[in-house]
Amino acid sequence: xxxxxxxxxxxxxxxxxxxxxxxxxxxxxxxxxxxxxxxxxxxxxxxxxxxxxxxxxxxxxxxxxxxxxxxxxxxxxxxxxxxxxxxxxxxxxxxxxxxxxxxxxxxxxxxxxxxxxxxxxxxxxxxxxxxxxxxxxxxxxxxxxxxxxxxxxxxxxxxxxxxxxxxxxxxxxxxxxxxxxxxxxxxxxxxxxxxxxxxxxxxxxxxxxxxxxxxxxxxxxxxxxxxxxxxxxxxxxxxxxxxxxxxxxxxxxxxxxxxxxxxxxxxxxxxxxxxxxxxxxxxxxxxxxxxxxxxxxxxxxxxxxxxxxxxxxxxxxxxxxxxxxxxxxxxxxxxxxxxxxxxxxxxxxxxxxxxxxxxxxxxxxxxxxxxxxxxxxxxxxxxxxxxxxxxxxxxxxxxxxxxxxxxxxxxxxxxxxxxxxxxxxxxxxxxxxxxxxxxxxxx
Numbered sequence: 001x002x003x004x005x006x007x008x009x010x011x012x013x014x015x016x017x018x019x020x021x022x023x024x025x026x027x028x029x030x031x032x033x034x035x036x037x038x039x040x041x042x043x044x045x046x047x048x049x050x051x052x053x054x055x056x057x058x059x060x061x062x063x064x065x066x067x068x069x070x071x072x073x074x075x076x077x078x079x080x081x082x083x084x085x086x087x088x089x090x091x092x093x094x095x096x097x098x099x100x101x102x103x104x105x106x107x108x109x110x111x112x113x114x115x116x117x118x119x120x121x122x123x124x125x126x127x128x129x130x131x132x133x134x135x136x137x138x139x140x141x142x143x144x145x146x147x148x149x150x151x152x153x154x155x156x157x158x159x160x161x162x163x164x165x166x167x168x169x170x171x172x173x174x175x176x177x178x179x180x181x182x183x184x185x186x187x188x189x190x191x192x193x194x195x196x197x198x199x200x201x202x203x204x205x206x207x208x209x210x211x212x213x214x215x216x217x218x219x220x221x222x223x224x225x226x227x228x229x230x231x232x233x234x235x236x237x238x239x240x241x242x243x244x245x246x247x248x249x250x251x252x253x254x255x256x257x258x259x260x261x262x263x264x265x266x267x268x269x270x271x272x273x274x275x276x277x278x279x280x281x282x283x284x285x286x287x288x289x290x291x292x293x294x295x296x297x298x299x300x301x302x303x304x305x306x307x308x309x310x311x312x313x314x315x316x317x318x319x320x321x322x323x324x325x326x327x328x329x330x331x332x333x334x335x336x337x338x339x340x341x342x343x344x345x346x347x348x349x350x351x352x353x354x355x356x357x358x359x360x361x362x363x364x365x366x367x368x369x370x371x372x373x374x375x376x377x378x379x380x381x382x383x384x385x386x387x388x389x390x391x392x393x394x395x396x397x398x399x400x401x402x403x404x405x406x407x408x409x410x411x412x413x414x415x416x417x418x419x420x421x422x423x424x425x426x427x428x429x430x431x432x433x434x435x436x437x438x439x440x441x442x443x
Contacts, residue, residue: 001022001025001026001070001177001178001416003019003020004016004019004022004070004122004124004416005070005416005417005418007019008070008072008122008416009418009422013122013136013137013138014136015136016070016122016123016124016135016136017124017125017134017135017136019124021059021068021124021125022059022178023058023059024056024057024058024059025056025057025059025176025177025178026054026055026056026057026176026177026392027054027055027056027057027114027175027176027177027178028052028053028054028114028115028116028175028176028392028395029052029053029054029055029057029112029113029114029115030051030052030053030083030084030086030090030091030112030113030115031051031053031111031112032090032092032111032112032113033111034051035086035090035092036086037050037051037086038051038085038086043085043087044404046084046085046086046087046403047400048080048081048084048085048396048399048400048403049396049397049399049400050396051084051085051086051396052084052115052395052396052399053112054392054393054395055112057112057114057176059178060107060171060172060180061107062125062126062127062180063104063107063127064104064127064128064129065127065128065129065130065182065183065184066126066127066130066180066181066182066183067123067124067125067126067127067130067133067180067181067182067183067186068123068124068125068126068178068179068180069119069121069122069123069124069139069141069178069179069180069181069186070121070122070123070124070177070178070416071119071120071121071174071176071177071178071179071415071416072120072121072122072195072199072414072415072416072417072422072423073119073120073121073194073195073196073198073199073389073412073413073414073415073417074116074118074119074120074174074175074176074199074412074413074415075116075118075196075199075200075202075203075386075410075411075412075413076395076398076399076401076402076410076411076412076413077117077118077203077204077234077402078234078338078340078402079117079165079167079168079203080115080116080117080167080168080175080399080402081399081402081403082168083113083115083168084115084396084399084403085403088343091113091115091168091169092113094164094168094169094170095108095109095110095113095169095170095171096109098164098169098170101147101162107171107172108170108171108172109171110171113171113173114167114171114172114173114175114176114179115167115168115173115175116167116173116174116175116176116179116413117143117165117166117167117168117173117174117202117203118140118141118143118167118174118199118200118202118203119140119141119174119179119181119199119202119415120138120139120140120189120193120195120196120198120199120423121138121139121179121195121415121416122135122136122137122138122139123135123136123137123139123186124178126183127183130183132183132186133183133186137186137188138188138189138423138425139186139187139188139189140186140187140188140189140190140198140199140201140202140374141166141174141179141181141185141186141187141202142185142187142202142203142206142364142365142367142370142371142374143165143166143167143168143185143202143203143206143364144157144158144163144165144166144185144364144365144366144367144370145163145164145165145166145169145170145181145182145185146160146162146163146164146182146184147160147162148160148162149162150162156216156366157366157367158210158216158363158364158365158366165364166181166182166185167179174199174415175392175395175413175415176392176415177392177415177416184367185367187370187371187374188374188378189423190374190377190378191378191424191425191426191429192378192380192424192425192426192427192429192430192433193377193384193423193424193430193437194420194421194422194423194424195414195417195422195423196386196389196412196413196414196417196420197384197386197412197437198377198384198423199412199413200384200385200386200409200410200412201238201373201374201377201382201384201385201410202370202374203364204234204235204237204238204385204410205238205373205374205377205382206364206365206369206370206373206374207235207238207337207362207363207364207365208235208236208238208239208242208313208373209238209242209365209369209370209372209373209376210362210364210365210366210369211235211239211313211335211337211362212226212239212242212243212311212313212335213242213246214365214369216362216366216369217335217360217362218311218313218333218335218360218362220242220243220246220248220311221246221247221248222246222247222248223247223248223249224243224248224249224310224311225248225249225251225304225307225308225309225310225311225329226239226243226248226249226250226251226309226310226311226312226313227251227253227300227309227311227312227313227324227327227328228240228243228250228251228252228253228313229253229312229313229314229315229316229320229324230253230254230255230315230316231250231252231253231254231259231263231268231271232252232254232259232260232262232263232408232409232440233405233408233409234385234402234409234410235313235315235337235338236252236313236315237262237266237385237408237409237440238382238385239313240252240263240266240268241266241382241383242382244266244267244268245376245381245382248311249270249304249307250263250268250270251270251271251272251300251303251304251309252268252270252271252272253271253272253274254271254272254273254274255273255274255275256273256275257273257276258408258443259273259408260273262408262409262439262440262443265439266439270303270304272296272299272300272303277299279292279295279296279323280292281293281296281319281320281322281323282319288322288346290322290326290348292323293322293323293326293327294326296323296326296327297326297327300327307329308327308328308329308330308332309327309328309329309332310328310329310332310333311328311332311333311334311335312324312325312327312328312332312333312334312335313335314334314335314336314337315336315337315338315339315340316338316339316340316341317336317338317339317340317341317342317343317345318339318341318342318343318344318345318346319341319342320341321334321336321345321346321347322345322346322347322348324336324347325347325348325351325352325357325359326347326348326351328355328357329357330355330356330357331355331356331357332357332358333357333358333359333360334357334358334359334360335359335360335361335362336359336360336361336362337361337362337363380429380432380433380436383433383436383437383439384409384410384437384440385408385409385410385439385440386409386410386411386412386440386441387407387408387409387410387411387440387441387442387443388401388407388411388412388442389411389412389413389414389420390411390412390413390414391413391414392413392414392415395413398411398413408440408443409440409443410440
């Protein structure tokens with residue numbers, strides 16, 4: 001691995017293909033024999049630092065249509081939190097199910113799971129049938145893994161019955177020195193970004209693009225009012241940028257003055273600090289409070305000059321969903337994914353049915369949507385929201401930060417990269433956008 005890293009750092013990426021592939025590498029894993037380690041604990045008390053291991057694992061066999069990537073940097077997503085605390089179920093169930101689908105897929109059914117759904121790095125090897133990529137190519141990866149052997153996936157690959165999220169529902173993910181991906185997960189690394197910056201948008205940027213911009217999601221248009229929950233977070237920070245770039249008006253919901261300031265730095269003007277304004281959408285654990293929905297809706301109209309949201313960008317889930325359905329305009333759209341505060345949503349159907357509103361479920365993105373989202377990053381239209389970077393050895397702490405919501409934007413992880421700030425190929429473009437690139441740094 002040292003020779004591979006040194007070749008990449010020296011800029012001699014063409015030499016990478018001539019180097020030997022090591023038979024093992026360091027990776028962040030969870031173990032199948034530890035899935036009960038948090039039994040009886042509340043979700044908030046489950047500690048990823050105890051379940052995530054950094055250890056040597058065997059390099060997987062490279063199959064047809066696949067690529068082995070030397071990972072310079074990766075990032076933490078909420079699916080790594082779920083994996084690390086074994087909620088809502090342990091991910092070994094995904095690996096067992098995948099392993100039954102083919103002889104090649106059996107490689108993924110192991111007593112350990114290499115996690116992570118983001119990467120930036122260099123192609124090390126490609127398998128038979130790969131023509132679009134070669135060793136030495138600098139890449140990022142999106143996390144959609146599909147087989148496309150069924151007709152349902154050929155209009156929208158997210159509808160493929162064998163659609164999975166790499167590094168969550170498959171093994172050999174990106175929080176490691178090497179990663180195994182399908183070649184159609186690869187996209188060019190934006191040349192003006194460092195390794196850690198380039199690794200951080202992947203999952204959340206693509207997810208926000210499909211959820212908000214794509215015709216498969218809300219289909220945002222110019223002039224729309226968009227309510228964005230967690231507007232300074234991993235998903236919300238990209239939704240805010242897409243709204244601003246697309247001629248929409250974001251109404252950013254945050255939970256602190258510091259988060260409000262981040263939104264202002266991105267260019268948003270309409271901001272609700274839900275903590276300062278003390279919205280309590282639940283009277284108790286089982287009872288929602290419609291009076292608070294109404295107070296929240298009135299505040300939105302106060303900010304917008306009387307407009308209700310055309311689109312509500314939903315991802316907290318249980319805690320906010322009743323309010324989201326209520327405040328959306330007549331004929332408006334609530335587009336939802338993730339449900340980080342709980343998967344069981346409750347809302348008053350009268351406000352959906354009688355006001356002709358729509359709920360759209362959105363999950364990650366197809367290859368075209370991920371490519372479009374990455375292209376906007378490469379063109380400097382959308383920017384990384386990286387706030388902090390950890391070394392691979394401290395991935396447990398990085399995941400713990402995200403679990404506690406003690407972060408802004410995205411938290412990065414250095415894998416083979418020995419330090420931050422490496423990998424920039426277009427200094428001129430970087431200089432042009434440096435202020436926006438650094439919006440979240442150190443927050």
